[in-house]
Amino acid sequence: MTDHDVRVLDDSQYxxxxxxxxxxxxxxxxPDDQWEFARETYHEGRAFGAFVDGEMVGTLQSFPSALAVPGGAVVRHAAVSRxxxxxxxxxxxxxxxxxxxQLRAMxxxxxxxxxxxxxxxxxxxxxxxGVATRYRSLRIDRRKAAPRTRPVGRVRLVEGEAGERIARELFDALSPGRAGTISRWPGWWGLSIRRVAAEENLKIAVRSGESGDDGFVVFRVVPGEHGFTGEKPTTLIVMDLWARDAEAWADLWLFVLGVDLVDEVTSYGRPVDEPVAWLLGDRRACRVEGETDETWLRLLDLPAALSARTYRPAEPVVLGVRDVYLPENAGAYRITGDGVTRVDDTPDLILDVDVLGSAYLGDVTFTALADSRRLEVVDRAALARADALFAVSRPPWCGTYF
Ligand SMILES: CC(C)(COP(=O)(O)OP(=O)(O)OC[C@H]1O[C@@H](n2cnc3c(N)ncnc32)[C@H](O)[C@@H]1OP(=O)(O)O)[C@@H](O)C(=O)NCCC(=O)NCCS
Incomplete structure (x- = not known):
């Protein structure tokens, strides 16, 4: 198959x-009522089809977004899907x-x-x-949890579109923020929240403190069975939880843990450093059920991406990068605490662009990648320098499923 068989799709083909x-x-x-929501997430020029004899046999697309990188800058980002x-x-x-x-077009x-x-x-x-962020799934035995602390602000349930509007405004103020977080595109809320709200009985609770609304949680409760037909716990599922600060974050978790007639609280897609267990009297009530890859990151414009993030003060390192699909990215980059320059120097470390994607947000060290034979080490001392330059204080996390 050649590239000539791949075309940008138009409205009539979505x-x-x-x-x-x-x-x-x-x-x-x-069905038609679901398609209405999906339709809104097709963006002109971003959906492609592969055709054989005029018939579509493959497709992919992307949503326009922005991504936060270490140091707080935000870069243009495409969320690839379908x-x-x-x-x-x-x-x-x-x-x-x-x-x-698609890579070339983006x-x-x-x-x-x-x-x-x-x-x-x-x-x-x-x-x-390359895998650039991870997330955790939690399961909390609510009856054993015995939170150690009480809410300090107010959490209220907000029904219908008003809840979604507040959640959206708060989300847009908070993300992109932490490295790895992204902006949500037109259509995300409709498809991910409004489409399922009635069917899955979604609830939105908003937290407010002294300076107004500062966090929200989207959740649903799946009723269990207790009695002759068997035992199945009633489960409250936290689907989306964002807070401006630690005070709002703790109150939102305390709120969901306080909902009556619930046996367990679960959540997936949470940051790996979220200290939920420390809120509880019995930390064993909170089990980490799994940790898995979340964001797969592709650096498209390598000079721009490397220049967008900041680096910790450390001795420089020269990275030699290979990129088969976007060869203009290939070459040597000298990284210092002050920034990045493209150079002709001999690299200290040689790696493919997917491996650099894994290290870029700071989730994995160059030493770990070298130990697992994912990169070529020319100068062993460069590993510690690269680790120091790319280090971050919080693990990156995205938190938006698409
Ligand atoms: C995944 C999928 C899109 C791959 O499409 P495809 O046209 O078969 O991929 P290609 O023929 O271009 O494969 C390119 C290479 O990737 C490999 N590959 C593709 N899919 C793979 C898979 N699922 N597991 C392992 N290897 C895979 C191929 O073997 C090939 O390797 P090679 O270059 O060494 O020969 C297709 O299998 C699919 O639609 N799967 C179901 C839907 C899905 O999983 N979508 C992804 C959502 S994130």
């Missing part, structure tokens, strides 16, 4: 692309053709980085995506 993608996940086509190739056309290079076109359009969530870990490394 629904068939959506149906094709859903089919690759073994889902039926979206990647699928029809089952009768897989393993013939269709995805590779789509990726080649870079030329000015996106500095792209991120995605991977259905399978074997797929995206070859295209330059």
């Amino acid at each position: 629904r068939s692309a959506h149906t094709l993608f859903r089919g690759t996940l073994h889902h039926t086509p979206a 990647v699928g190739v029809r089952a009768d056309w897989t393993r013939r290079g269709v995805l590779s053709a789509l990726q080649r076109t 870079r030329e359009d000015g996106d500095v980085a792209a991120t995605l969530r991977a259905s399978e870990t074997a797929i995206y490394g070859r295209y330059g995506y």
Whole structure:
């Protein structure tokens, strides 16, 4: 398959692309009332189809967004999603053709980085995506939790569109903020929250302190069974929780832990450093059920990406970067505490762009990557220097599922 078979889709083709993608996940086509929400998340020039004899056999797209990087800067970012190739056309290079076109288009359009969530870990490394953030899933036995502290502000339930409006405003003020967090695009709230709100009985609670609203939690309660038919716990699922500061954060967790007739509180997609267990009288009531890869990051415009983040004071290091799909990124970059310069020097460390993507937000050290044979070490002493330069005080986290 050649690049010529991959085309930008127009408005009239979005629904068939959506149906094709859903089919690759073994889902039926979206009914009209669901499609209305999905339609809003197609953006002109950002959806592609791969065609054979005029028939679409593969698709992918991206949402326009922004990404926070270490040091607080925000770069243009494409959130890549709805990647699928029809089952009768897989393993013939269709995805590779789509990726080649999309990577080039995103870079030329000015996106500095792209991120995605991977259905399978074997797929995206070859295209330059590396795991850059992780998240945790928690399960709290509410009856044993015995919180050690009481709320200091007020948390109120806000019904319907008013709740979504407040949550949205708060989210937009808070993210992108921490490294790894992103902005949500038009259509995200409709598709992820409003579409399922009635069906899944979603609730939004807003926290306010002395200076007004400063945090929110979106949650739902799945009723359990107690009695003759069996035992199944009633579970409160925290779906989205954002707070301006630690005071608001603690109050929101205390609120969900205080909802009556709930046996357990669960949450997935939470930051790996979130100290929920420390709020509890019995910290064993909070179990970390899993930790998994969250953001797969692709640095599209490497000079821009490397210049956007800050570095800690340390001796310089020269990184030699390989990039097969966007060869203009390939070369040597001298990183110092003051910034980045492209150089002709011999690199101290040589790595593929996906490996640099993993290290970029600071979630993994160069030493760990070298120990696991993910990069070539020319000068062993450079590992400690690179670790020091790229170090961050909080692990990066995204917190937005797409
Ligand atoms: C994943 C998917 C898009 C791959 O499409 P494809 O057209 O088969 O991919 P390609 O033929 O271009 O494969 C390129 C390379 O990736 C490898 N590859 C592709 N999908 C893979 C998978 N699921 N597991 C392992 N390797 C995979 C191919 O073997 C090939 O390797 P090679 O270059 O060494 O020969 C397709 O299988 C699919 O639609 N799967 C179901 C939906 C899905 O998982 N989408 C991803 C959502 S994040």
